[in-house]
Amino acid sequence: MAKKSNTVINIEYAAARVGLALMGSLPRVAAVRLGIFILKTTSYLLKGIRRTGMRNLEIAFPEKTLNERKQILDGVFENLGRVLGELSQFDKYTPADLAKIVDFELDEETKALYDKCKAEGRGGILTTGHMGNWEMLVFAFAALYEPISYLARPLDNPKIEKMLTDFRTRFGNTPINKTNSAMLAIDILRKGGGLGILSDVNAHPKEGVFVPFFGVPACTPTGAAMIAIRSDSFIFPVVCVWDKATKRYKLIYGKLIEPPNSGDRKRDVVETTAAFTLEIEKLIRQYPEQWMWIHRRWKTRPPGEPSLY
Amino acid sequence: MSDGSVEERVIKVFAAFKKVEPSEIKMETTFEELGLDSLDGLNLIFELEEEFDLMVPDDKVKSMKSVAEAVEGIVSLLDAKESGGDSAPSPAVAAESES
Numbered sequence: 192m193a194k195k196s197n198t199v200i201n202i203e204y205a206a207a208r209v210g211l212a213l214m215g216s217l218p219r220v221a222a223v224r225l226g227i228f229i230l231k232t233t234s235y236l237l238k239g240i241r242r243t244g245m246r247n248l249e250i251a252f253p254e255k256t257l258n259e260r261k262q263i264l265d266g267v268f269e270n271l272g273r274v275l276g277e278l279s280q281f282d283k284y285t286p287a288d289l290a291k292i293v294d295f296e297l298d299e300e301t302k303a304l305y306d307k308c309k310a311e312g313r314g315g316i317l318t319t320g321h322m323g324n325w326e327m328l329v330f331a332f333a334a335l336y337e338p339i340s341y342l343a344r345p346l347d348n349p350k351i352e353k354m355l356t357d358f359r360t361r362f363g364n365t366p367i368n369k370t371n372s373a374m375l376a377i378d379i380l381r382k383g384g385g386l387g388i389l390s391d392v393n394a395h396p397k398e399g400v401f402v403p404f405f406g407v408p409a410c411t412p413t414g415a416a417m418i419a420i421r422s423d424s425f426i427f428p429v430v431c432v433w434d435k436a437t438k439r440y441k442l443i444y445g446k447l448i449e450p451p452n453s454g455d456r457k458r459d460v461v462e463t464t465a466a467f468t469l470e471i472e473k474l475i476r477q478y479p480e481q482w483m484w485i486h487r488r489w490k491t492r493p494p495g496e497p498s499l500y
Numbered sequence: 501m502s503d504g505s506v507e508e509r510v511i512k513v514f515a516a517f518k519k520v521e522p523s524e525i526k527m528e529t530t531f532e533e534l535g536l537d538s539l540d541g542l543n544l545i546f547e548l549e550e551e552f553d554l555m556v557p558d559d560k561v562k563s564m565k566s567v568a569e570a571v572e573g574i575v576s577l578l579d580a581k582e583s584g585g586d587s588a589p590s591p592a593v594a595a596e597s598e599s
Contacts, residue, residue, distance in 0.1 A: 417542050
């Protein structure tokens with residue numbers, strides 16, 4: 192991708208900064224409503240993106256009617272609007288505020304397993320997705336429990352990247368640049384730390400392996416699996432979703448995954464990647480309207496297979 | 501285990517990873533020049549560990565920024581392994597070599 196000019200960087204940054212500042216000046220509920228209104232309204236102008244969303248939903252849910260898929264897709268934009276609205280409030284939230292809107296309780300069995308791994312001094316990788324409010328997940332986790340590190344590829348606009356990083360790190364989280372710091376992530380995990388990785392996007396063939404996702408092979412990043420295997424860390428598939436009934440965020444999660452050690456590294460990487468992808472799929476099936484269906488998740492195809500888009 | 505010198509074998513691993521001819525990989529080529537990010541680097545370390553049946557410790561991984569440094573690192577680990585040092589293969593690699 193061509194590097195952005197300073198003019199483009201500044202224009203984009205100014206628009207994002209002013210937009211978020213205006214939303215941030217509103218009370219939380221109003222900011223979220225405005226975010227939802229903006230995203231839902233805009234979505235009807237983004238024909239190509241809606242087409243991608245509908246195609247993804249057709250792949251994942253062939254049994255659903257067109258109307259059901261449309262409803263899910265509308266929910267996607269509502270969810271993204273909520274993410275935007277909440278993000279505008281991030282520099283105002285206190286831990287007490289967050290405690291009122293998030294419920295990060297684990298069930299007893301999962302908590303016992305999680306605590307056991309931590310007591311053994313093992314690191315934990317939170318494999319999460321672009322689902323629910325992934326920004327709230329790391330933000331509130333740091334405010335209410337403990338800061339974690341998160342592995343991410345910086346945006347191509349360094350000013351917006353810095354603005355978002357300032358939000359995300361307010362309660363002590365540490366960003367780790369995916370492009371040059373995998374060993375730093377391993378150091379943190381070896382010391383028993385936590386690491387968040389968004390692992391639900393289409394990968395370039397050299398960065399991923401094909402594993403089933405909604406029954407269709409999807410090229411999935413192997414970073415989480417490689418890092419887990421190298422550092423002997425457990426993997427915890429988890430997302431933070433909006434619960435309309437309680438009007439609070441809550442954690443939903445899959446089972447803890449122990450990376451295998453079969454003696455065949457390549458197979459272990461594929462199996463681990465498949466295992467957490469399956470867990471993420473199960474989470475998406477619970478709240479399909481809160482996953483980002485507008486991303487071309489099945490873009491990379493196995494050699495010889497035609498495009499699905 | 502493959503034939504050839506350590507240098508040739510390391511270059512072969514890099515070439516296979518990048519899907520290019522070994523002749524295109526030079527000793528002085530850096531990971532950055534090869535367009536490798538840190539996760540690619542980790543993947544390559546897995547490949548090198550498998551190729552040479554040893555474990556590359558984290559500090560060695562961090563010092564490898566070019567093909568030459570990878571060769572140097574592997575040579576020192578192989579030397580240490582031969583003299584009974586601490587470069588035993590990782591459990592995964594060990595299990596693999598036993599099978």
